[in-house]
Amino acid sequence: MTHSISGQTRVCGVIGDPVEHSLSPVMHNAAFQALDLDYVYVAFHVHRANLAAAISGMRALGLRGLNATIPHKVGVLPLLDAVDPLARQIGAVNTIVNDEGRLTGHNTDAAGFLQALVQNKFSPENKNVVIIGAGGAARAVTLALAGRGAHLIVLNRTPQTAADLVTRVKQAFADSQAIGLEMSDENLRAAVGDADLIVNTTSVGMRPEVGLSAVPARLIEPHHTVFDIVYSPVQTRLLRDAGLSGARTISGLDMLVWQGAVAFELWTGQKAPVEIMSRALREALGEK
Ligand code: NAP
Secondary structure (H helix, E strand, O other), rough: OOOOOOOOOEEEEEEEEOOOOOHHHHHHHHHEEEEEEEEEEEEEEOHHHHHHHHHHHHHHHHEEEEEEEOOOOOOHHHHHOOOHHHHHHOOOOOOOOOOOOOOOOOOHHHHHHHHHHHHHOOOOOEEEEEOOOEEEHHHHHHHHHHOOEEEEEEEEHHHHHHHHHHHHHHOOOOOEHHHHHHHHOHHHOOOOOOOOOEOOOOOOOOOOOOOOOOHHHHHHOOEEHHHOOOOOOEEEEEEEHHHHHEEEEEEHHHHHHHHHHHHHHHHHHHOOOOHHHHHHHHHHHOOO
């Protein structure tokens, strides 16, 4: 049922620029309605220059929670009262919880990625993982995996960014096994050969470029698990190729749902209705 908005309704939202395309309002409002919670979730278009004012506004207006998306995930850190240790290691916050004026930052992309692995029965401990890409999402994925004892190779078009990410991993987990390399054909072939898990964290294959894949199909084998964090489309070219090669596949939609579920639980203290959130996202993406 739909809860009518009243003077007691608690407000959550997302800040970003752009933000109009965000699927989070659909997902969270479906979850609030399913559990009959007196909450509402809205999107706020916040320019970079207005970030500090927006966070002051969160305090002043008593918003219960915010997600931060591009370009605010890094800039928001110094504006908060506390930052969860994993979010600090990643260097990015995507979820803020307001406890009576005290703002705490979390990174539920990392938790969401790990939950998606759990859901798909992949345990990362001591596994060889190739991470393609070294951008913002890759930071969350890589730090999350390093914390679980995976052996990591990060490949990126810009090799310096891969090297910087590996330095960050080693600062956070001194005994971690991680190397960063350029995303050349040769490095990709060598890394993928020994991999248990291949994760695409680049935007390659995202709508509208749905014919592209970060990994040539000929390199994918049945022993691989392939996780594409791109969620639009849900079935990317990479996942289709991986499925045809007999590999196990995990969709970015699972990560998107779980990062939302973890945020939902932080704000409401209730177990998230994951199935309902997933269905709402699929409908919004036009993929039922
Ligand atoms: P980002 O910070 O801009 O990073 C983009 C990454 O992709 C960089 O490593 C970049 O390499 C690489 N890249 C971009 N175009 C490329 C190309 N043509 N060839 C090779 N590499 C290329 O972006 P992000 O925030 O990490 O997001 C990346 C993707 O993850 C997006 O599709 C986003 O929707 C998705 N995502 C999904 C979830 C989820 O919950 N499923 C969460 C967050 C993000 P360079 O360093 O060389 O530029």
